[in-house]
Structures are given as C-alpha cells and as structure tokens.
Amino acid sequence: MEIGYANPYTVAAAQPTERAIFIRNTYLHLAFAILAFVGVEYYLVHAPWAVALAGKMIGVSWLLVLGAFMAVSWVANRWALSGGSRGKQYAGLGLFVVAEALIFLPLILMATSPGVGAADALPKAAIVTGFLFAALTAVAFITRKDFSFLRTGLAIGGMVALGIIVVGILFGFNLGTWFAGAMVLFASGSILYTTSQIIHQYRPDQHVAASLGLFAGVALLFWYVLQIFMSRD
Numbered sequence: 001m002e003i004g005y006a007n008p009y010t011v012a013a014a015q016p017t018e019r020a021i022f023i024r025n026t027y028l029h030l031a032f033a034i035l036a037f038v039g040v041e042y043y044l045v046h047a048p049w050a051v052a053l054a055g056k057m058i059g060v061s062w063l064l065v066l067g068a069f070m071a072v073s074w075v076a077n078r079w080a081l082s083g084g085s086r087g088k089q090y091a092g093l094g095l096f097v098v099a100e101a102l103i104f105l106p107l108i109l110m111a112t113s114p115g116v117g118a119a120d121a122l123p124k125a126a127i128v129t130g131f132l133f134a135a136l137t138a139v140a141f142i143t144r145k146d147f148s149f150l151r152t153g154l155a156i157g158g159m160v161a162l163g164i165i166v167v168g169i170l171f172g173f174n175l176g177t178w179f180a181g182a183m184v185l186f187a188s189g190s191i192l193y194t195t196s197q198i199i200h201q202y203r204p205d206q207h208v209a210a211s212l213g214l215f216a217g218v219a220l221l222f223w224y225v226l227q228i229f230m231s232r233d
Contacts, residue, residue, distance in 0.1 A: 012200045022204045029211035033097050034218070040101035045108055054106040062169050065103065072099045073216070080209040089208040096212055100219045107223065111230055125226035132225075133218055136188055140195035147196035150189055157186050177231050180224045187221035 011022050044050055057065050072095060079092025111122045140147065161183060168175045194213040202210050 010200065011198070011202050011204050014204045018204050022202070022207055022210075023198065025207035026198055026210040026214070029093070029207055030214050030218075033093060033211055033215045036094070036097045037101055037215075037219070040098060041104060041108060044101060044105050045112065050105065051109065054109050057102075058106055063166065066165070066169075069099055069103045072096070077209070077212060080212045081206070086208070093208055093212050093215075096215070100215075104219075104223070107226065111226060121226060121229035125222060125229050128225050128229075129218065129222040132184075132188060132221060133191060136191045137195055140192055140199060144199065145196065146200050147193050148201070150193040150196075154186070154189055154193060157189075161186060177228055180227045180231070183224040184221060184228070187217055187224060191217035191221065 011019050014022070044053075047053075076092040076096035076099065079095070080089050082088055082092070108122070111125075164175065164179065191214065194210070194217055197213070198210050
C-alpha cells in the first residue's frame with residue numbers, strides 16, 4: 001500500500017510490516033543507484049571525449065566544479081525530499097547519481113591509467129568500501145541506537161573539511177593520506193547517522209530520499225578510500 005505524504009509519523013512508529021517494506025525499498029533503491037552510477041561511470045570513462053572532459057573539469061578550476069556539484073546536490077536532495085510527485089523524487093535521485101559520476105570521472109581515469117595509481121586500487125577500494133558500509137549498517141541495526149547526536153559533529157566537520165579542501169585548491173598543496181583517512185572516518189559517521197535516521201526518523205514514504213542519503217555517504221567513502229589506495233603506488 002502506498003503511503004500518502006500527509007502521514008506525519010516516522011518509520012519507528014509504523015507497523016512492523018510497513019517498516020520492513022520501507023527498509024527493503026530503501027536498500028533496493030540504493031542498490032539500483034549504485035548500479036546506475038557504475039553504468040554511467042563506465043560509459044563516461046569509455047567515451048572518446050572522456051579525457052578531454054576530465055581535463056576541462058580540472059583546468060577550469062576544481063573550485064568551480066565543486067561548487068557546481070554542491071549546487072546540483074542541493075537541488076537533487078530537495079527534489080528527493082519533496083512532498084511532490086514520485087517522479088520528482090526519482091528525478092532527484094537520478095540527478096545526484098549523474099552528478100556523482102561526473103565528479104568521479106577525473107579520479108577514475110587516474111585510477112585506471114597505467115603508471116598513475118596502483119593497478120588494483122579500484123577493485124580494492126570498492127571491496128573495502130562495501131565491507132565498511134556493511135559493518136556500519138550492521139552496527140546501526142543491531143544496536144538500534146539513535147545516532148542523531150552525530151548531526152552537529154558532522155555539520156561542523158563538513159564545514160571544516162570543505163574549508164581545508166578550498167585552501168588546498170587555492171594554494172595548490174596535496175592534502176595527503178592523513179586527510180583522506182580523516183574523511184573516511186567522516187564518511188563512516190555520515191553513513192552511521194543516515195542509517196540511524198532510516199531506522200528512527202524518516203517517514204515510511206521517504207525511501208527515495210533515504211537511499212539518496214545513503215548513496216551520498218557511500219560515494220564519499222569510496223572517493224577517499226580510493227585515494228588512499230592510489231597513494232600507495
């Protein structure tokens with residue numbers, strides 16, 4: 001049964017069957033989002049204009065690319081969280097997947113270029129990301145703890161991290177493995193927080209928005225895990 005947007009209660013207050021449907025739909029949509037990301041990324045990497053596009057993205061200043069990505073992400077999240085049509089929510093999720101695939105393009109090209117990164121960095125990063133995501137999901141569901149207290153720390157940490165990234169771009173220095181490791185911890189906290197929200201705070205009709213939140217955390221985690229493996233070359 002489809003739940004209308006007038007429903008005020010959270011999934012924690014829903015009936016067990018309704019809660020199970022919401023969780024199943026959330027993770028199914030996450031799986032489809034990841035598959036769509038892989039498909040779009042595969043297309044982009046093998047497109048004849050991929051290298052030129054990646055070069056323009058870097059050459060135009062990564063700050064502009066990052067700013068555009070953040071703007072598109074905001075729009076996508078608003079659409080996914082909207083109380084409007086289901087089509088608008090799916091459009092938000094799809095837009096975010098495409099935006100992630102585009103911003104990943106230069107990194108993936110470097111990871112798959114001989115002599116640039118470790119040859120096995122990409123599959124190893126994917127495996128480690130999957131393992132960490134599974135472990136964090138298990139912690140949230142087994143403990144059933146409400147991790148809402150992480151929200152303030154994640155908000156402050158996100159602003160600090162963004163500031164460090166901007167300074168790094170402006171002054172042209174490599175943030176290094178230590179920063180990547182810190183961002184892995186940040187992304188892990190984000191996944192834990194979002195999973196907790198899925199258990200306790202989302203409405204039963206918000207599985208699209210929930211899957212987008214999880215996908216954002218997984219993508220961020222994968223980005224920095226991949227950078228760590230590439231730095232080991």
